[in-house]
Amino acid sequence: LAKTTQPISMDSYEGQEVNITCSHNNIATNDYITWYQQFPSQGPRFIIQGYKTKVTNEVASLFIPADRKSSTLSLPRVSLSDTAVYYCPDDQGDMRFGAGTRLTVKP
Amino acid sequence: DARVTQTPRHKVTEMGQEVTMRCQPILGHNTVFWYRQTMMQGLELLAYFRNRAPLDDSGMPKDRFSAEMPDATLATLKIQPSEPRDSAVYFCASGSGTGGASKSKNIQYFGAGTRLSVL
Numbered sequence: 001l002a003k004t005t006q007p008i009s010m011d012s013y014e015g016q017e018v019n020i021t022c023s024h025n026n027i028a029t030n031d032y033i034t035w036y037q038q039f040p041s042q043g044p045r046f047i048i049q050g051y052k053t054k055v056t057n058e059v060a061s062l063f064i065p066a067d068r069k070s071s072t073l074s075l076p077r078v079s080l081s082d083t084a085v086y087y088c089p090d091d092q093g094d095m096r097f098g099a100g101t102r103l104t105v106k107p
Numbered sequence: 108d109a110r111v112t113q114t115p116r117h118k119v120t121e122m123g124q125e126v127t128m129r130c131q132p133i134l135g136h137n138t139v140f141w142y143r144q145t146m147m148q149g150l151e152l153l154a155y156f157r158n159r160a161p162l163d164d165s166g167m168p169k170d171r172f173s174a175e176m177p178d179a180t181l182a183t184l185k186i187q188p189s190e191p192r193d194s195a196v197y198f199c200a201s202g203s204g205t206g207g208a209s210k211s212k213n214i215q216y217f218g219a220g221t222r223l224s225v226l
Binding site: 032034043044045096097099 | 111215
């Protein structure tokens with residue numbers, strides 16, 4: 001089954017911009033790219049979705065190159081509360097989340 | 108504020124007992140997913156339904172797990188008999204995906220989960 005690939009963990013400091021990249025080697029033509037965020041003791045929650053180029057909302061930006069084989073989630077000026085696990089699930093008819101990227105923001 | 112509701116939030120039981128977890132999807136959503144999350148395995152898809160029909164339950168141990176949607180407002184996940192290795196957080200999610208050739212924008216909305224401990 002197709003699977004996305006993302007780093008297991010990342011560390012950052014408050015106020016920095018954080019970029020998390022995910023590979024989508026087997027993405028289908030009509031699939032969107034979706035990112036989720038999960039805090040401890042909560043279910044994942046949707047943060048952003050795009051098809052190509054750039055999408056921005058109040059939480060993050062999502063950059064998708066023309067070939068759509070990867071995507072980059074950009075979190076501007078992170079704070080301690082952005083410490084969470086970030087997922088870019090594989091949307092091959094269902095959503096396989098994998099282990100995600102554990103982001104730790106330090107003071 | 109529409110949300111997915113899961114009950115119970117916590118469940119402690121003894122090995123061999125039956126466990127039933129319930130999920131009320133967001134009204135109007137036609138897809139329902141069941142996930143299991145552990146430290147070792149991360150978030151695993153167990154089963155999912157579209158329009159109440161099971162589409163994929165390949166991630167679910169068939170001998171002890173069963174998932175059903177008696178109606179559009181209720182999804183259940185049952186474990187019988189339960190074992191200590193079933194201890195995990197079980198999440199339900201719903202969405203309004205269309206499936207088929209048009210799989211776009213399959214955003215899932217997750218419940219708070221059921222934390223299951225099997226002793």
